[in-house]
Amino acid sequence: MTEPAAIDLPAFYANPDRNVAVLNYNARFITSIFDLVNSDELAAFINLFLAEQRAYVPDDADPATTFNRVDAPTYVATLKAILTNQPDAFDQYPAAEILASIEDLYSYYRSYLRVATMSTQHNDVVSAEFMTIDQHFNELVIRLYRTIEEKLQGHANHVYRQTSAASSACVLLQKIAWPMPQGYESLGNIRFLTRLMLRPPMMLHTKSNKRKGRFTASKVNPLTNFTGTDKDWYCYPAMIGESLAYLYFDRDYLASGLALANLFQLADRQEIEGHKPDLILLFGSPSAQGDTDPENGHYYYDAANQLYVGQVPYNDQTTYFGYMKKICLTLHNLHMIDQGKLPIHGSMVKITFANGVKKTVVFFGDSGAGKSESIEALQTVADEKIASIETIFDDMGSFTLQPGGQGIYAQGTETGAFVRLDDLSSEVAFNNMDRGIYMNPEQKNARVIIPANTWPRVVAHHEIDMWVYANNYDDAVGIHQFTDQEAAKATFIAGKRKALGTTDEVGMSTTFFANPFGPVQEEAATRPIIDAVFDQLFKDHVYVGEIYTHLGNDKSQAKLNESAKELLTELMTK
Known part of the structure; x- marks a missing residue:
């Protein structure tokens, strides 16, 4: 019809x-x-x-x-x-x-x-x-x-x-002046979202429910093709980690634009007025002429103005919120690499044990490797041993080397979580139902975006006690600590996993540093940062290892729980 x-x-x-x-x-x-x-x-x-x-x-x-x-x-x-x-x-x-x-x-x-x-x-x-x-x-x-x-x-x-x-x-819109470089004048009249009121639970339906492909570099600034007006475009000003991002989107992508409110901190007027952003996104704008794969997104680095400019085209496929989230994280990660920081595809939690001991653990791996499942299993097997688990980041963070070899700290990017409904425990699902934005809840790969933590906590400097690779392909059970730095680095860089169908990939795959959102695009610039981070971690005797999740094989909850028990024992004995 x-x-x-x-x-x-x-x-x-x-x-x-x-x-x-x-x-x-x-x-x-x-x-x-x-x-x-x-x-x-x-x-x-x-x-x-x-x-x-x-x-x-x-x-x-x-x-x-x-x-x-x-x-x-x-x-x-x-x-x-x-x-x-x-x-x-x-x-x-x-x-x-x-x-x-x-x-x-x-x-x-x-x-x-x-x-x-x-x-x-x-x-x-x-x-x-x-x-x-x-x-x-x-x-x-x-x-x-x-x-x-x-x-x-x-x-x-x-x-x-x-x-x-x-x-x-309901959203409050406002024009706010910021120092636009030459060539960016077409953005001048587009209004910023300065206040939002949502009526959750929001059930949103989009034509697409899966992301495919990767974002690639463009040789042309997407602004050259931009034809949006203040009638049909809006801007969500976001703090992605500590990066200031102006996220422009066509009104037909309001589902994605509003969902940002549960994922990234909305920047205040004071943070916008008179401030050039680190990142700009045009969501629903045509690809630049000559771009390969015009159906997917691209990014351009404006060296003269030190700006990353992203673009995602208007089509049915890009209605899936994963496109909005991942292009934002790609731009942010590219900015991190420029600053000598290492983007981490994973989850970081602060665990407070019943005896008062606190440990910070980073789970690392590509989509479907079992990062969130490992955290859920850890909570399941802990009984009364764990008092609380605080999520610092759910999908993407960064490691920063402190000056003079004084260690490493981690920060997050998102204040919320974009998770599969199947991955949520009933407790988490029901406790957050009245705050959630649900995407295609009746379909496979149904997702919900829920608030997870405050922005000050997310961007605080967190020391790391343990960094484990979520291994979903080997048949071993438990955890394994790397004693050899080069072996550890090789495992993390290889980024192996068995894909679970949350993207367009199926079966065994490898992704450089398990992160197709920045490191893959800028591998040469990322490798020396990886080397320096592993040098520092092994110098500081931080636990670097892997946890066997089994999700790519038999998906055995019992085996994952056994792995979580070993992880719990390790955390409580050191």
């Missing part, structure tokens, strides 16, 4: 191909149910709804007796007649049939990601009120629905459910 054309009015945008709707409160704010039922915006959406409904109504159905075959003006006129108690409101169409159609219309609207926007020049004036304004409109929409519903059914509802009737989220 061909999707109907998008609605693009000053106060309302709806794209059925992306299931995204945008309400612009600045262009029009409706204050009564009668204003709403008389609005051009509602009439346009009803027309869109009816166009989709016709695909499911038999062609020979009589439009005179089938309510979903009427035109939009007739549909709206019927709603008005019901609202005003006109005696002939149900003469042509049975009340039950009208009610069924209204229920379908209401469900169809709520199937969209609905984002309300407000623009302001001064955060302190409107930020305290934008949620109240949005809540008022949500109450108005649900009041209109219930009024019509109860008139049609002839009695009041017995049960009321306070759904997010009008919007899934």
